[in-house]
Amino acid sequence: MAILVIAEHDHASLKAATRNTLAAAARLGSEVHLLVAGSNAGGAAAQGATAGAARVLLADAPQYAEQSAENLTALIVSLAGGYSHILAPASSFGKNFLPRVAAQLDVAQISDIVGIVSADTFVRPIYAGNALATVQSADAVKVISVRSTAFDAPPESAPAPVENVTATADTGLSKRLGQELTKSERPELGAAKIIVSGGRGLGSGENYKKILEPLADKLGAALGASRAAVDAGFVPNDFQVGQTGKIVAPQLYIAVGISGAIQHLAGMKDSKVIVAINKNPDEPIFQIADYGLVADLNDAVPELVAAL
Amino acid sequence: MKVLVPVKRVVDSNVKVRAKADETGVDLANVKMAMNPFDEIAVEEAVRLKEKGVATEVVVVSCGPAICQETLRTALAVGADRAILVDAGDVELQPLAVAKILKALVAKEAPQLVVAGKQAIDDDANQVGQMLAALQGWPQVTFASKVDVADGKAKVTREIDGGLETLEVPLPAVITADLRLNEPRYAKLPDVMKAKKKPLETTTPAELGVDVAPRLKTLKVSEPPKRQGGGKVADVADLVNRLKNEAKVI
Numbered sequence: 001m002a003i004l005v006i007a008e009h010d011h012a013s014l015k016a017a018t019r020n021t022l023a024a025a026a027r028l029g030s031e032v033h034l035l036v037a038g039s040n041a042g043g044a045a046a047q048g049a050t051a052g053a054a055r056v057l058l059a060d061a062p063q064y065a066e067q068s069a070e071n072l073t074a075l076i077v078s079l080a081g082g083y084s085h086i087l088a089p090a091s092s093f094g095k096n097f098l099p100r101v102a103a104q105l106d107v108a109q110i111s112d113i114v115g116i117v118s119a120d121t122f123v124r125p126i127y128a129g130n131a132l133a134t135v136q137s138a139d140a141v142k143v144i145s146v147r148s149t150a151f152d153a154p155p156e157s158a159p160a161p162v163e164n165v166t167a168t169a170d171t172g173l174s175k176r177l178g179q180e181l182t183k184s185e186r187p188e189l190g191a192a193k194i195i196v197s198g199g200r201g202l203g204s205g206e207n208y209k210k211i212l213e214p215l216a217d218k219l220g221a222a223l224g225a226s227r228a229a230v231d232a233g234f235v236p237n238d239f240q241v242g243q244t245g246k247i248v249a250p251q252l253y254i255a256v257g258i259s260g261a262i263q264h265l266a267g268m269k270d271s272k273v274i275v276a277i278n279k280n281p282d283e284p285i286f287q288i289a290d291y292g293l294v295a296d297l298n299d300a301v302p303e304l305v306a307a308l
Numbered sequence: 309m310k311v312l313v314p315v316k317r318v319v320d321s322n323v324k325v326r327a328k329a330d331e332t333g334v335d336l337a338n339v340k341m342a343m344n345p346f347d348e349i350a351v352e353e354a355v356r357l358k359e360k361g362v363a364t365e366v367v368v369v370s371c372g373p374a375i376c377q378e379t380l381r382t383a384l385a386v387g388a389d390r391a392i393l394v395d396a397g398d399v400e401l402q403p404l405a406v407a408k409i410l411k412a413l414v415a416k417e418a419p420q421l422v423v424a425g426k427q428a429i430d431d432d433a434n435q436v437g438q439m440l441a442a443l444q445g446w447p448q449v450t451f452a453s454k455v456d457v458a459d460g461k462a463k464v465t466r467e468i469d470g471g472l473e474t475l476e477v478p479l480p481a482v483i484t485a486d487l488r489l490n491e492p493r494y495a496k497l498p499d500v501m502k503a504k505k506k507p508l509e510t511t512t513p514a515e516l517g518v519d520v521a522p523r524l525k526t527l528k529v530s531e532p533p534k535r536q537g538g539g540k541v542a543d544v545a546d547l548v549n550r551l552k553n554e555a556k557v558i
Binding site for chain 1: 319321322324325326327334346402403404407426427429430431432433434435436437438439440441442443446447448449450451453463467468469470471472473474475476477478486487488523524525526527528529530531532535536537538539540541543544545547548550551555557558
């Protein structure tokens, strides 16, 4: 049986995490289909066609404009009969609807996999990544969310055919009243090559901006934060890197004024190179940093910006 | 309106957990336990709904061994009215099983709203709320940062990648709490004493007619690869030099 990957997209284009999920699906040994559910989502489907799937299924209807968990689940369940595995990115998009799909199919969900042992056995982090569990599923359909940082995106493929699939009826269970999206010229946190991240040591939201934005601008980096900085109101929640925020693994992660709580390390310890700047040499962040700089961030960061 | 809040007893968030040497699980001997932090936020939100006169009763549920009573008492001490322990003994409860137990309790208790934590910090599954909503055929709003309930509807702001969105769903519904929904209060000593007298009922998965047999078999639990860290640089110039010439990342 084939494998179904649910595309994360904004109708016009495919999100990077979809490609990582396709890479995981490709390792399961069967034909992979990509489902694009959206409204006027031809752009996303066209990008999906060259992302490595054998077929793209396009469900294009107004009831998928908001990508509500209720309507996406109805659609995925209507298609599930032909598939041995259903995969989605373990992003806030995938986490929202995928357990709903699993429960409707009366199967377990395997969350946030970082490794594939065989078609029924997977590796996933537990306890904030302090342990790795290898789990085996006996369910007829394996419903899996994929940690995108654990699977490298495949190269572009020759275009696969795009087929329209029948839309399911609007469940009418949920209505979007509004959206406030942060407009940013910076790269997406989950896909950035360099991340500059700030913690409680920044002291305030103003200081976070004043100190870190010039560094991020200079490096073309995304901005992140520890939970402590989010809790203190320095930055919005979607900046949060950690166990319950975003899991990232950039080429370079610069942790500024971050102590290195277990929950934060869980979100960034797979970064290729970690830099820590903190005035307290005893902070746990230094234990995992490749390059630790013990210094007052208020002096060191502007100096770094000037030196780059 | 009755609100049901599931709460889980988990390892305290400050404990660094390790896999056992024989790889059969994690070592939880003599480790400090606490209520899952997101469940504390869920309880707080339910209690606030009651204080605002929107909810009439807050019922908390915990599924697991008998010692989960402690977690229930903690929830009662911060303002929940009544508790239900679903004593599953030492059986491992996976998210689908918990969702089915909650479905059985929803049938008995008929709440209009279930507020759950978005994720437990032990298995990091992030599933139960969504699964319960699916089994009930109810709407769901995950990762909530603001909740308003009025006229049989919930208006909920949720945290999504890149910002926020606000959804309106008819009740009954399931809401899962994110970090910024509220700041949970601490229990005062007199309330801790009073909580001991609040009703706590015990049932079992068998009494509720729920099959809780695990669907996933854990073959092993191992330590993640260790990261070699601890390197220091002398100053900013040294850092820039190393990033350029040694790590070659800028």
